[in-house]
Amino acid sequence: MNCRVKDELVSQLVALNNKLNLLSPDLVHGDEEREEVQQQRENLYAEIKHHRAKGHEGKPCPAAKQAWASHL
Numbered sequence: 001m002n003c004r005v006k007d008e009l010v011s012q013l014v015a016l017n018n019k020l021n022l023l024s025p026d027l028v029h030g031d032e033e034r035e036e037v038q039q040q041r042e043n044l045y046a047e048i049k050h051h052r053a054k055g056h057e058g059k060p061c062p063a064a065k066q067a068w069a070s071h072l
């Protein structure tokens with residue numbers, strides 16, 4: 001079973017991961033930016049966790065059984 005919200009959350013997470021990979025350690029403000037992206041990722045993790053557990057009117061996400069943990 002698919003869930004559009006889940007797909008959206010996961011694609012956001014993938015985008016953040018990509019962004020993090022692109023931030024070169026040589027960048028002057030790289031550390032700051034990495035911290036910021038990492039913080040965004042933390043927030044997204046929390047959102048995903050909440051959605052999986054009770055994102056559907058207090059019930060677990062029907063798509064949570066799929067292996068979307070592989071993105072985390």
Ligand SMILES: [Zn+2]
Pocket residue numbers: 003004005006051055056061062063
């Ligand atoms: Zn869902």
